[in-house]
Amino acid sequence: MGTSLDIYFRLARHEDGFHPKAIEQYNRFISELDEVVYLNKLAKDDIVKYLSEREYKEWEDGLKTLSDWLENCRLVDSNYTESLIPFVFPYTGVYEIKPLLLRIAGRKESEKRYEAHLREERARAQQAETESKSFLANLDKEKTRLRQTLVKQKKPQFSYPESLAPYSLETWCELTLPTTDEIDQWATPHIQKVIPPLLRQLVSWNTSYQVLRMPYLKYEQLGVPCLTWYFKLLVLATLKLRLRDAQLEKEFAGLLRNIKLSDEELGILYIGPVEWESCEGFSTPLALLRLLSGNTPESPGIEVLIRDEKTTVYTVDGYDENYTELNRNFTSFIKAITKDQSLVQALLAQDMIDEYMAELVSAKWAEPLPVTVTVTTGGGPDLGAVTAKLTEMGWTEDNAKTAVEAAIYQQHASTQEIVETILEKSNTYPM
Numbered sequence: 155m156g157t158s159l160d161i162y163f164r165l166a167r168h169e170d171g172f173h174p175k176a177i178e179q180y181n182r183f184i185s186e187l188d189e190v191v192y193l194n195k196l197a198k199d200d201i202v203k204y205l206s207e208r209e210y211k212e213w214e215d216g217l218k219t220l221s222d223w224l225e226n227c228r229l230v231d232s233n234y235t236e237s238l239i240p241f242v243f244p245y246t247g248v249y250e251i252k253p254l255l256l257r258i259a260g261r262k263e264s265e266k267r268y269e270a271h272l273r274e275e276r277a278r279a280q281q282a283e284t285e286s287k288s289f290l291a292n293l294d295k296e297k298t299r300l301r302q303t304l305v306k307q308k309k310p311q312f313s314y315p316e317s318l319a320p321y322s323l324e325t326w327c328e329l330t331l332p333t334t335d336e337i338d339q340w341a342t343p344h345i346q347k348v349i350p351p352l353l354r355q356l357v358s359w360n361t362s363y364q365v366l367r368m369p370y371l372k373y374e375q376l377g378v379p380c381l382t383w384y385f386k387l388l389v390l391a392t393l394k395l396r397l398r399d400a401q402l403e404k405e406f407a408g409l410l411r412n413i414k415l416s417d418e419e420l421g422i423l424y425i426g427p428v429e430w431e432s433c434e435g436f437s438t439p440l441a442l443l444r445l446l447s448g449n450t451p452e453s454p455g456i457e458v459l460i461r462d463e464k465t466t467v468y469t470v471d472g473y474d475e476n477y478t479e480l481n482r483n484f485t486s487f488i489k490a491i492t493k494d495q496s497l498v499q500a501l502l503a504q505d506m507i508d509e510y511m512a513e514l515v516s517a518k519w520a521e522p523l524p525v526t527v528t529v530t531t532g533g534g535p536d537l538g539a540v541t542a543k544l545t546e547m548g549w550t551e552d553n554a555k556t557a558v559e560a561a562i563y564q565q566h567a568s569t570q571e572i573v574e575t576i577l578e579k580s581n582t583y584p585m
Contacts, residue, residue, distance in 0.1 A: 176227030179243040191255045204261040205254065212250045219247030278407050285406035296350040303348060304421030312364060312390045312427055317504060321487040323367045327435040329385060337363050341391045344425045356400060356415065359393040371507050374437060377474040379518040382437040387430040395420040438478060439470045441523050446485055447492040455523035457570045472524040476546050539569045
């Protein structure tokens with residue numbers, strides 16, 4: 155028969171002694187089995203392995219029926235005495251053999267598929283483990299590379315020149331400075347260029363920044379020759395980069411894996427310095443700068459209106475703005491740079507003006523202020539001029555007239571002296 159189950163069917167095909175018709179019926183039975191079950195793929199051990207005790211009992215009963223039938227089909231003599239041979243095949247007795255063989259074959263095939271599935275799952279798990287280790291290795295590699303990049307970066311030199319450093323430029327005037335949000339928005343594209351793509355969603359940073367106000371000058375005619383002080387805002391951003399604490403769920407080889415990242419410091423990134431923008435500060439008449447350069451508190455056409463520990467308010471005849479308020483650090487700077495040279499030379503040396511502007515400022519430097527003559531009818535102070543001065547400083551006309559009428563002053567007091575008396579009495583200062 156050529157199957158591994160022949161031992162169960164107990165038929166030796168080439169043995170003599172079985173009636174040819176019995177062999178024919180037996181072979182027909184085996185062929186029927188082989189149509190639904192590949193007998194050559196089943197082994198003896200499969201019977202015990204894949205049948206339950208009850209099923210095995212049914213198997214043994216079917217084989218006994220088949221064996222008994224075969225025994226009854228042995229020839230009693232060499233004449234093939236047919237009358238003695240029960241040729242009717244015992245299908246009823248061996249009925250359970252076919253379904254039992256089907257169960258064996260099905261269970262064996264299911265086990266093969268299950269084992270193949272297990273092998274596939276083990277391979278996927280191994281591949282996922284390999285890919286997750288590769289991901290973590292690449293993560294460490296990128297962290298190391300980023301740290302090396304940050305370590306190689308030197309902090310830029312970012313400070314005022316020695317000639318400006320002692321004079322607290324941030325006190326000279328109020329300027330609109332960039333906000334932290336604006337700095338972050340500007341810095342983000344620069345950060346993304348430095349951080350490797352693998353780390354971009356995993357790195358956070360804290361931003362701090364410094365601003366330098368670098369002065370430069372423009373010449374303007376504001377009733378009188380003036381220099382207007384502008385400031386370039388230079389910004390340096392300092393970012394402390396950290397790998398944030400995170401729980402990642404990533405897919406490797408079709409399987410999800412959880413990856414825990416701990417918070418750790420990566421280093422410091424410097425961006426800049428960059429010129430942010432230019433801001434207009436304040437204007438100073440040349441005549442007032444000439445006064446400050448000469449260490450003289452006042453001169454014709456220039457008077458001190460208010461002075462405290464931080465600022466001095468000057469009025470300058472002919473100046474469109476009526477008065478100018480100068481911080482003490484600024485006036486100290488002007489006095490310092492003109493100690494051994496002219497203001498024009500000092501500003502030129504510090505690159506605050508160019509040679510063309512230096513020639514213009516030199517030509518206008520000695521130009522006198524316009525003469526202001528106040529004529530009164532009674533020989534006393536011009537109270538109308540006092541009222542006008544107060545209204546120029548922001549007083550209402552009614553309040554100014556009331557204050558002038560209530561003021562006590564000498565017969566020969568100047569307009570400026572009366573204004574100062576009224577301001578001191580009312581504790582009102584120009585803004």
